[in-house]
Amino acid sequence: MTLLIRETADSDAPGAVAIVREVMPHMPITVSTFLHRRRTLPARARHLWLVAVEDGVVVGRGEAGLNWFAGTDTGFAAVAVARAARGRGIGAALYERLDEHLGALGVTRVLTMFYETPEGVAFAQQRGFREVRAEVPSVVDPREVHVALPAGLDVVPVRELPPEQIHAVDEAATRDMPMTEPAAAIPFEEWLDHVWEFPTFTRDGSIAIVDDERAVAVSLIFADPDSGRAVNAFTGTLAEFRGRGYAFAAKVGSIRWAAANGITRMATTNDETNAPMLAINRKLGYRPTGRLVECLRDGSG
DSSP, X not given: OOEEEEEOOGGGHHHHHHHHHHHOTTOOOOHHHHHHHHHHSOGGGOOEEEEEXXXXXXXXXXXXXXXXXXXXXXEEEEEEEOGGGTTSSHHHHHHXXXXXXXXXXTOOOEEEEEEOOHHHHHHHHHTXXXXXXXXXXXXXXXXXXOOOOOTTOEEEEGGGSOHHHHHHHHHHHHTTSOOSSOOOOOOHHHHIIIIITOTTBOTTTSEEEEETTEEEEEEEEEEETTTTEEEEEEEEEOGGGTTSSXXXXXXXXXXXXXXXXXXXXXXXXXXXXXXXXXXXXXXXXOEEOOOEEEEEEOSOO
């Protein structure tokens, strides 16, 4: 077989998406979301998209660039190879090209994240990466969640609110999430592309808790009814409204929507040190499905 490493074309999307679904089974990724992200990623990300092709078939993919959402000059890299094509050096060939790109950008501090496996950890360690943080991915069948919404709260789909309000909660609450790199402000117009206009973002299934005519807590959902998958990408509450059960109520509202709209597998991820949110997930019946590790490389690879 002849291996070709080249830049990604839009026509590669189906093959690339199939690989991502293998390595990130909790994500409801589709061809439309893959292409949307390619079109809307800010130019300052300096992004390189690669595929590995054998005899016309996409067997691996990789991407690297700057962490535009963190506001730092730290880079990131991600490599994935189809299960049937592993063990032939394809991941190493992809990573070499990505590392050259990051080097040309002057980046020496690089992050990556992947489902923890012995093979994945060994691959990362061989290239100078070390674990710095981890998340717990969990799933639930929303049809099996029978939890009542707390009484007395104004629980509404985000469709009923100005997107500026949802952006404000997202921006403020994100600051308090455990993360390796501090989050930078995402301009409203970029947030619209990144969240509000994202192909699988559901404005009906994403839920806000309203207090005094403004959103004070949100649960943001990306859903693909065709596959029956959804992911709770973010749940957060403004600091002054925490401790009142608003995050729990927002998540219950989104789970109810999912159960009524063909979703059979709803996923979420949380930093493994985020005890309050992990407790909420356990109460709702979420089951851990492994461990996502974030690894850092300082210095040249």
